[in-house]
Amino acid sequence: MADAARRLTALAEELLGAPLPVRIRAWDGSEAGPPGAPALVVRHRRALRRLLWRPGELGLVRGWVAGDIEVDGDLYEALDRLAGVLWERAPGSADGPVRSALGLAAALRDPDLRAAVRELVALAGPGLPPPPPREEVRRRRGVLHSPRRDKAAISHHYDVGNDFYEAVLGPSVVYSCAYWDEGATLEEAQRAKLDLICRKLALKPEDRLLDVGCGWGSMVLHAAREYGVRAVGVTLSTEQAAYARKRIADAGLTDKVEIRVQDYRDIPDGPYDAISSIGMAEHVGSTRYREYAEILRTLLKPGGRLLNHQIARRPQRDEENYHVDAFIDAYVFPDGELSPVGSTVSLLEEAGFEVRDVEAIREHYALTLRQWVANLEAHWAQAVRLTSPGRARVWKLYMAASALSFERNRIGVNQVLAVRTPDSGAAGMPLRSRDWRS
Structure with a gap:
């Protein structure tokens, strides 16, 4: 042959x-x-x-x-x-x-x-099909987007080793789209993104901030250190929580920041002055999104702001027959779902929020993903040692393919700023767009 x-x-x-x-x-x-x-x-x-x-x-x-x-x-x-x-x-x-x-x-x-x-x-040639690689998600238990099943899905993606993510994401350990300026480094662009969110939320000293899906603690750490807030970060990943707590302790901010392993549906201690949700809503699911929005609204005080940073797909004429990507669902984000930004805005409004700003930043995510791929390639031997050859190959393929999808306008990412506007109608927003100061 x-x-x-x-x-x-x-x-x-x-x-x-x-x-x-x-x-x-x-x-x-x-x-x-x-x-x-x-x-x-x-x-x-x-x-x-x-x-x-x-x-x-x-x-x-x-x-x-x-x-x-x-x-x-x-x-x-x-x-x-x-x-x-x-x-x-x-x-x-x-x-x-x-x-x-x-x-x-x-x-x-x-x-x-x-x-x-x-x-x-x-x-x-002859023979039965080889078994799927061990990195593939196999049997899934429980009702879709129930707390138990969501926790298992989050564990599959995030509990693969903090050292692995640090090698790929860099010292900032921020796993969401950075905000780039010409000539910026990845660390500078991630810091700019965190600061942009803080300014959109109009954070000030002693405000209570809730970060839903806090990852490795970068948002709450930045907000507490730079803006003097008191912050709570929640995640379903035990490995992320342990890493975030150590970072906060090393920064001397344990009196300002608390990290919890907790589902967003179980947060008992609102109201908060502001809520950030950065790259977390993709895990919520379309059937739960209205509930997610309503819960976050109840956790905000009147006049409080929500910053929802979320990947979006393009709408289809036949939405009922839309299916999630087979590769992403089996290897990367089990049970994850993308929705059009218009659907997200509508559901936030149906939950009682007033949507005040939508900023589309898809080109920024393409730049971020290409930097992550470069980091992975530069640390390839370490990444394989920390996880497996198959896991490293999964991450390389999904990040490279995702970078192209953002560049070609197949998917986007948006920051949606919404307010729990009080009955008086005084939302506390600046008169000039994108000033972000109250």
Whole structure:
């Protein structure tokens, strides 16, 4: 089988109905495809068995995570080239592929392409499908977005080692979109983001701040140190909480900041002057979002502000048939959901908030993700040692693909500032937009 690459390229183009924009390098050493393009390296025939038994994105991703498929060349360029032929464009979507439904999955079931499928079976060789890589989420217990199931989902993503996240995210350990200026470092951009949120919330000394989904404590630490607030941060990750508590103790701020392992539905001690929710609402779920908004509103005093920093997807014409991304759901954020920003704003208003500002910063997230990928590549051996080769490969693929999705306007990220406006109507907002001082 000295021509496996040529045969695979011909098969792929027949099944996809389009020229393959990357080279193929096969396990037998053969290579085919457009000169100078990145190469999709199929290191083992079992990668094809994965795809035959699970046609679509998940079959390809399992091959990547297991190390059966690699990319030789620029990963961003390879993903960008493949996106145009592999992923179908959702009806009514923004320009570009936004759904994880692979055209290949449909092609493999097309009766007119049986000869091509038989050829692919012959190339794949005999045998049952390999088991999924151990990094994949398996059986899920409990009702979707119940406290118990949410805690398990958060643990899958965040309890993989604080040292791993520190290597990827940098010393700030902020796992959300930074706010960039020309020439800024990642640390400077993350500090600018935290300060922007503090200013939008109009924080002042002795205010009570609640940070929902506080991560490794960066927001509460910054707000207490720079603005003199008294802060409570809640997370479902025990590893995050331990790390955050140590940072706060090292900064001498234990009298100002408390970290709890607590569900947002169980917070008993409102009202707060301000609430920040930074990269947390993606875990709430569409069925729970109205409840989430209502709970946060009850935890705010009249006139208090909420800053909701959240990734958004583009709306679909057929919202009822929208499905979450198979790769993200199985390997990255189990049970996570993205919603259009318009839906988020509507649900916040239905819960009684007055939405005062929406700032779209998707380009900033692309810059942030590219820096995280660079950090991961620079610390690759350490990341593999701290987790596993498969886990490191998951993070590299999802961050690189996400950077492209932000750059191509397939997804966005928005800061929504909302107020629990009192009955008097005096929201305490500045007359001039984006002054952020009361």
